[in-house]
Amino acid sequence: MVVGTTFGAHYARALAGPYSPVELVGVAGTGGQAGRHLAAELGVRYLAGTDEIESAGAGLAVVAVRSAIVGGQGDEICRDLLGRGIPVLQELPVHSADVVRSARAAQRSGAAFAVTGFYEHLEPVRRFIAAARALDAVSPVTGVELRTSIQVLHASLGVLSRILTAPPGPDFAVHPAAATAKSLVSTDWGGVAVDVLVRNGYDARTPDDDCQPLMGFVLGTPDGELSLAHVHGPTRWEPRLHEEAPGRLRHPEQRLSHLFGPDHWTGDTVFPGLWAEGIARAVGGFAEAVSAGRRPLGQRDLAALRHWEAVSARLGRPADVPSVPPKLINIHDLEVCS
Structure with a gap:
């Protein structure tokens, strides 16, 4: 499941494409037309919000919603999903204090949590x-x-x-x-x-x-x-x-x-090609960590964010x-x- 349909659209299209290591079961947004059109384009379920993610059969969620440090609700969404036992990969930027809070929420629920800078x-x-x-x-x-x-x-x-x-x-x-x-x-x-x-x-x-x-x-x-x-x-x-x-x-x-x-x-090949491969690699690595029971969030990520x-x-x-x-x-x- 991909939460967010702005930069999240890149994740959704990549995870619906040939490079994807997982099955995209849906896209979650705020109810706007852009998210609905994206889900229709990809042939997956659209959720207005995250309340029904479990019923959609999602084994993990990618949250590509602006975090609190840039005025968004991404951190709250992550901790809500983690509290329900859903593993979360969150797109940066995220404040290190919020990363720690989400990591603690993940530890309490037993769900995996990690952040990605994409590049x-x-x-x-x-x-x-x-x-x-x-x-x-x-x-x-x-x-x-x-x-x-x-x-x-x-x-x-x-x-x-x-x-x-x-x-x-x-x-x-x-x-x-x-x-x-x-x-x-x-x-x-x-x-x-x-x-x-x-x-x-x-x-x-x-x-x-x-x-x-x-x-x-x-x-x-x-x-x-x-x-x-x-x-x-x-x-x-x-x-x-x-x-x-x-x-x-x-x-x-x-x-x-x-x-x-x-x-x-070129501009018309980089998104469906190079970027899609990168997204597949990021999500695939996170999915492997979830399956192996590893905690993919490291101190290196926190040190770079604090700097x-x-x-x-x-x-x-x-x-x-x-x-x-x-x-x-x-x-x-x-x-x-x-």
């Missing part, structure tokens, strides 16, 4: 995390540069917490950047210097419309840099150039830039930045080198 389950991000861990084992990461927007800062830090296994330190500095509505956040994350450039502004009328940049990472090591420019793109490894003598490189045979993974997603809360409080209220539809740029117009 950590996308294949390009998983590829980057795996490459970063492998790199760190042979060439320790000494610094991180992260570019992101305030709307997905929580998810960006969640991805970073899967690479830097130590928790972030309690102290950090915030400085205004030269660009409009941007700030630089610098911290020591378990001995690794982390600099986060955050775009702290959006159009209040359409807050989810303009997440530019979404999230991009550069990991520095003594031997080179590993980067992910975008969550839908490839990982890049760039070894550090070193001259043993003038004009003679230490490793002259190595490629100076190496890409891992495809870079072919996000502290940073967000220091950044202050996001600036109101009017959003305009982007122009379509012909890639061939950029190939002008002569």
Whole structure:
């Protein structure tokens, strides 16, 4: 069962599709037409509210409703479902205090509870995390540069917490950047210097419309840099150039830039393809944990959320930045080198 029909529509369509590890039995909303149309499109039952979820035969629920920290009822819905013994996977952002409350409700009822930032389950991000861990084992990461927007800062830090296994330190500095509505956040994350450039502004009328940049990472090591420019793109490894003598490189045979993974997603293929696979992976992993009796919520999730809360409080209220539809740029117009 998917609760919520805004971002929840992505979950519902993915779980009704060919990649789904579970059977979607229904969609729950507030009674609006959008939710009813979504359920009709997918051929599943529509529930106006969550009172009848048990009768719909749901073995677990995905709650993609705004949480209390962004003015929604998602946390209350989660604890109500957990109190009835229904396992819940909740879409972030969620305040860490509410995560703890829901985890305690889950413990009392014996139902599983977990949160998801979504992006950590996308294949390009998983590829980057795996490459970063492998790199760190042979060439320790000494610094991180992260570019992101305030709307997905929580998810960006969640991805970073899967690479830097130590928790972030309690102290950090915030400085205004030269660009409009941007700030630089610098911290020591378990001995690794982390600099986060955050775009702290959006159009209040359409807050989810303009997440530019979404999230991009550069990991520095003594031997080179590993980067992910975008969550839908490839990982890049760039070894550090070193001259043993003038004009003679230490490793002259190595490629100076190496890409891992495809870079072919378009606006009309990413949702039913890459995103649907990521959602299936997130829900499938949660369903496996439920079946095995494991508790999938970890301290890493809480540590990243608490750091996000502290940073967000220091950044202050996001600036109101009017959003305009982007122009379509012909890639061939950029190939002008002569």
